[in-house]
Amino acid sequence: MPVFKINIKWQKERYKDVECNTDESPEKFKAVLFSLTGVPPSRQKVMMPGKILGDENYDGIKLKDGATVMLMGTADEIPPTEQAYVSTEEPATTNECTLRLPFGLVNLGNTCYMNAAIQLLYSIPEVRTALKIFSPPQSAMGLNSPESLVINMRLLFNSMDKAEQPVIPAVFVTCLRNVCPQFATRLSNEGEKGNDGSLLSMLGARFAQQDANECWVELMHALQRVQINPCTVTSLPEIFENTRSLGSWNLVERYFTGHLLCKLTCTETEEEATETRETFTQLSCFINQDVKFLHTGIRNGFEGTVTKHSASLGRNAVYKKTSVLTRLPAYLSIHFVRFFYKEDKHLNAKILKDVKFPLELDLFSFCSEALQKDLIPIREKMRQQADYEVHSFSKEQKTATSTKDSKCPNPAKNPELFEPYSLPDDVGSNNSGFYELMGVLSHQGRTSSSGHYVAWVKVEENWIKFDDDTVTCVTPEDILRLSGGGDWHCAYVLLYGPKRVLKSIPPIEPASSTVQMEVGQSVKDVHGGDRTD
Missing domain, CATH: 3.90.70.10 (Cysteine proteinases)
Structure with missing residues (x-):
């Protein structure tokens, strides 16, 4: 049976040209009606030409384009969202939320x-x-x-x-x-x-x-x-x-795709190593007994061994595979490989191991030398910004002038104040x-x-x-x-x-010698350790 465009009448409402695919389960059509009217399928009575629509099939129903179908049933009232949260499993913490909370998505049964x-x-x-x-x-x-x-x-x-x-x-x-x-x-x-x-x-x-x-x-x-x-x-x-002058472009390729240079070296012969280039839209963190941190799990995916045919040996041989990043995407998703298949129980069991991950991730050590060279300018500017923020925080603590306005501007609200996050010749990449x-x-x-x-x-x-x-x-x-x-x-x-960095970073003011004499500290004490700036 084909797809029909029909009209729905529900109470005083009318919905025109609603698609009904009679090759699919009626439950899917009822789901569409649910989204339009808010009437849950359990309370829907769908009056179609020939008979009332059931849950199994469209047998006995004579549809055609433009047909009018009557829906009877009352809509559900949407449950209100919670605006306050106190966890029963963790101690309550003070958390000032400055946002008006957005609304979530209703769970439609295992969704x-x-x-x-x-x-x-x-x-x-x-x-x-x-x-x-x-x-x-x-x-x-x-x-x-x-x-x-x-x-x-x-x-x-x-x-x-x-x-x-x-x-x-x-x-x-x-x-x-x-x-x-x-x-x-x-x-x-x-x-x-x-x-x-x-x-x-x-x-x-x-x-x-x-x-x-x-x-x-x-x-x-x-x-x-x-x-x-x-x-x-x-x-x-x-x-x-x-991006206007760059012609047509693809969203995922530009903002989510990274590049790898993979090197295969045979461990059993002196044959020349081979190099291949690969792309990815997600990195994996492989978990074993030695993995306690995200970096270690990623490293496991970049270094390993594979068995493949060796032309010089005429048989399979073990190869060492190493990979380096040659392009970093602006947005990076990382999958914790936590599930493995248990044959005896026929299910994907979970690895519960604690693997720490950072709020700020640095992938510089995973990059090729050529890419590292391209990343250095913005990384140096980020170092300068970090030094300034530490200095400002220290100064605010001493003068008791710390305010919310002294924090770094928000890139989403003030994009003109920040450097681009991409390399000049590669829009959608990460430049740091x-x-x-x-x-x-x-x-x-x-x-x-x-x-x-x-x-x-x-x-x-x-x-x-x-x-x-x-x-x-x-x-x-x-x-x-x-x-x-x-x-x-x-x-x-x-x-x-x-991570974003400001275009203009104020210079760090030199420490006042008068203040140092009053508190009896040396320049070394003020800056901490043996550091010199």
Whole structure:
């Protein structure tokens, strides 16, 4: 049976040209009605030509384009978001949140994996802006095309921009399951329930929990279809103004793709080493008994051995593989490889090991010599800025003049005060090797197909926890506690963005000799240790 465009009548409302794909389960169409009207499927009575729509199929229903379908049922009242949070598992901490909290995404029955991934993507300014100016091709109109997922992501982001209550992502999750059928799998037991704390069940909680990193990867694959042609945009947003002369470009390739130079050396012969170039949109942190810090896990992925055929030996041989970064993307996601398949239990079990990660990440040591040379100018300027901030903080402490206004300006609000974060000839790259943590996707539970996923996002100077539609402020200390080691939330995906540096850094005022004499300190004591400036 084909796809029909029909009209929906519900109470005093009318919805025109709503697509109904009769090759799919009626539950998916009911999910669309839910997103339009707020009437949950369990309370929907859909009067179609021929009979009332059931849950299994469209047998006996005679649809045609332009047909009018009557929906009966009352809408659910959206539960209010929490504005205050006191953890029962941790001591209360003082945390002044200066933001009006945004609204979250309603859990539609084991959809926390998707909600968390969406919140991380939404936190990236370039993604939000690119989706607004993206012009999809005509071929994107199909329900199952990756472009349709991008279009629905744009609609979802628009709803999040204007939200005055928690957003119901019913249309997007339906599209996601159409484009990526692996997310449409159901619980093996009809009576089995998910344990992700959903407040709303769109389809009776019969859809299974999914892997949030797999969802993140699929969303990135869809965004690879976002091609920006500045010539077709009459008013290019300021964030992309410096790309107007570069012609058409791809969002993921520009802002999320890094480059590696990989070297293979045979350990059993003297044959010449071979070099290959690879790209990535995500780094992996491999966890074993020796990995206690993020850097070590990343290093494990850059150094190792592989077995492959040796032409000189005429058989398989062991090769040492080493990789260095030749391009750093502006935005870097890192996947903690925490799950492994247990054959005896037929499930993806979780590695709970505590692996520390920093709020500020430096990848300089992982870069090639040529790239390191390009990174040095901005790194030197960042050192100067750090010295100035330390000096200013010390001065404020002595004079008791510390105020909020003395803090470094916000790059999002004052972009003109900051250096670009990209190399001059490579828009979308990172020009320093320094990253700041801007988001964490965490998992609580013992397997990837169970438990609960949450997003933790830095908005301006505040950290916000998005537990579906429960949105609360947290502290940087709360973020660092996501390193694992128990049944509390464990970081599963980290999202780092470029660290920014001011264009103009005030000179450090020389210390007053009078003050030094009064307090009886030498220049060495004032600056600390043996350092000389």
